[in-house]
Amino acid sequence: MQLFLDTANLEEISEIASWGVLDGVTTNPSLVSKESGWDFKKLVKEICKIVPGPVSAECVSEDAEALLKEGRDIATWAENVVVKCPLTPAGLSACSKLAKDGIKVNVTLCFSVNQALLAARAGAYFISPFVGRLDDINQDGAALVEQIAEMYHVQGIETQVLAASIRTPMHVEKAALAGADACTMPYKVFKQLVSHPLTETGLKNFLADWKKAHPAVATQK
Numbered sequence: 001m002q003l004f005l006d007t008a009n010l011e012e013i014s015e016i017a018s019w020g021v022l023d024g025v026t027t028n029p030s031l032v033s034k035e036s037g038w039d040f041k042k043l044v045k046e047i048c049k050i051v052p053g054p055v056s057a058e059c060v061s062e063d064a065e066a067l068l069k070e071g072r073d074i075a076t077w078a079e080n081v082v083v084k085c086p087l088t089p090a091g092l093s094a095c096s097k098l099a100k101d102g103i104k105v106n107v108t109l110c111f112s113v114n115q116a117l118l119a120a121r122a123g124a125y126f127i128s129p130f131v132g133r134l135d136d137i138n139q140d141g142a143a144l145v146e147q148i149a150e151m152y153h154v155q156g157i158e159t160q161v162l163a164a165s166i167r168t169p170m171h172v173e174k175a176a177l178a179g180a181d182a183c184t185m186p187y188k189v190f191k192q193l194v195s196h197p198l199t200e201t202g203l204k205n206f207l208a209d210w211k212k213a214h215p216a217v218a219t220q221k
């Protein structure tokens with residue numbers, strides 16, 4: 001499973017990119033709007049320079065023709081940009097034409113298997129089922145990821161499942177076990193993935209024992 005950051009914040013992206021494990025980035029209009037003072041196009045182009053992998057930038061138009069026009073423009077911003085369209089009739093229409101242009105589309109705001117089937121038929125490169133928002137209304141978001149992955153496998157569909165709306169490390173674990181191709185998460189969750197108290201305690205004790213047995217070397221450093 002590829003690991004993506006769900007943010008438009010350049011500092012967060014740069015920090016996690018330095019770990020050597022960041023495969024891509026997803027943004028959305030709310031995340032971009034948090035980065036005050038930034039032009040959308042310039043911000044996305046900066047993100048695309050930091051991360052060589054897929055960077056999703058979402059259209060904000062509402063009708064099919066405007067979505068198509070906006071998506072074709074966004075596609076010119078960088079080699080690794082992915083156009084994001086909503087799972088609506090207008091979004092499917094734009095996706096189907098963008099896909100025929102050879103443009104990668106991430107169809108977002110997916111909350112059902114049938115929606116994921118429609119997105120695949122429209123030529124989506126990624127489908128983004130929103131795990132956290134389903135959990136928020138007491139439905140099983142991780143189960144949806146598993147069902148979509150299974151349906152795509154059974155149907156021989158190549159659209160990639162990008163688990164989104166991730167709230168906790170447990171969501172990441174469940175997405176991986178459910179067979180998601182990628183998982184996009186907030187910076188906070190990414191940082192939680194690497195942390196474990198036993199790792200920290202274990203390393204501290206290793207180094208303390210080493211320094212005790214090698215006092216001369218320890219003081220040289």
Ligand code: G3P
Nearest residue numbers: 006027028132133164165
């Ligand atoms: O960016 C798409 C998705 O990950 C956002 O989900 O629920 O955190 O707003 P949410």
